[in-house]
Amino acid sequence: MTFRSNPRRRATGRAFTLIETVLAIGIVSFAFVALMGLLPCGLQVFRKAMDTTLEGQMVQHLVGKMSQTPYADLAGLQGQSFLFDEAGGPVAEGSADGIYSANVSLNAQPALPGSASYANGGLTGVTITLMRKTETAQPTASKTFVTYIAARSGVVGQ
Numbered sequence: 704m705t706f707r708s709n710p711r712r713r714a715t716g717r718a719f720t721l722i723e724t725v726l727a728i729g730i731v732s733f734a735f736v737a738l739m740g741l742l743p744c745g746l747q748v749f750r751k752a753m754d755t756t757l758e759g760q761m762v763q764h765l766v767g768k769m770s771q772t773p774y775a776d777l778a779g780l781q782g783q784s785f786l787f788d789e790a791g792g793p794v795a796e797g798s799a800d801g802i803y804s805a806n807v808s809l810n811a812q813p814a815l816p817g818s819a820s821y822a823n824g825g826l827t828g829v830t831i832t833l834m835r836k837t838e839t840a841q842p843t844a845s846k847t848f849v850t851y852i853a854a855r856s857g858v859v860g861q
Contacts, residue, residue, distance in 0.1 A: 726792040758833050759789040762848045765831055769796045769807075777827055792800055800832065806832045813851065825854040 719727075762769045764787075769780060786794045786801030813828030814820070829852055834845045 754835060757787070757803065758846060758848075760791040760824060761785075761787050761803060761833060762831055762850075764791075765805060765807065766829070766850055766852075769829060769852055774825075774852070777852060778811075780807050783807050794819075802836055804834050804836070806834075808832075829851045 765785060769777060772780065783806075784796070785805045785807070786796060786798055787796075787803040787805065788794050788800045789802050791803070808830045810828035810830070813826060829850050831848045831850075834847050834850070
């Protein structure tokens with residue numbers, strides 16, 4: 704028994720031609736190249752979002768540390784620098800893991816927000832300046848955070 708194919712049936716079969724296939728691949732590759740072009744922009748936005756999140760954690764860590772420091776000892780933190788790793792955790796001074804640096808400055812008589820008057824001795828203004836080191840160990844633009852630490856119970860000596 705021999706099977707013969709019908710030449711008319713083969714000519715009317717439904718299949719993609721070479722031109723249709725090449726055009727489809729061209730369209731898909733054009734879209735893929737456009738999406739790959741967005742990848743660096745997306746990574747840059749992701750890094751900025753991570754930096755913003757970590758900066759909040761680092762500032763919260765430092766403000767918490769200062770809030771637990773006796774008010775009379777806050778002056779000892781003036782001009783101190785703190786280092787943080789890529790996860791926002793504190794590291795020892797001079798450590799190679801330090802990617803972020805935070806500098807603390809204090810103002811014993813801060814001007815009150817929305818007022819021309821100055822605070823009494825029971826309030827200290829704290830300015831925290833954060834910088835991220837890049838791969839070349841050069842610091843990037845700094846961000847500054849300002850908060851106030853009050854003496855507990857209004858007593859300056861505590």
